Amino acid sequence: MKPQLGDAVYDLTGWRKLHPSGEHWIxxxxxxxxxxxxxxxxxxxxxxxxxxxxxxxxxxxxEPDDVTKNYRAFRKELVRG
Incomplete structure (x- = not known):
């Protein structure tokens, strides 16, 4: 179970069964x-x-597509503001 989060890829194998909302999300x-x-x-x-x-x-x-990049830039402005 190795999702990308930001610029890193995490091994969530050990965390999978502990995830509060269920392992299906991992x-x-x-x-x-x-x-x-x-x-x-x-x-x-x-x-x-x-x-x-x-x-x-x-x-x-x-690699995120252009829509995702734009969303992330917009979200960053909202969080900052």
Whole structure:
């Protein structure tokens, strides 16, 4: 179970069964970019926990499309404002 979150890919195999909303969410985003889902539905505590989980070596393999890039820029402005 290795979703991309930002510029990193995480190995969530050990966290999968502990995910509060169910392991199906981890499964759904395996090998996919889960950056926006993480930002939309997770607390600061969840981001702190993410820092303790293993990062897979190597470059993230999912390149966001233009719509996703624009959404992320817009969201960053909203959060900043």
């Amino acid at each position: 499964d759904r985003f395996a090998e996919r970019d889960a950056t926006d889902v993480m930002a939309a539905f997770h607390s600061d505590d969840a981001f702190d926990r993410l820092k303790t989980l293993p990062v897979v070596k190597g470059k993230a393999g999912v």
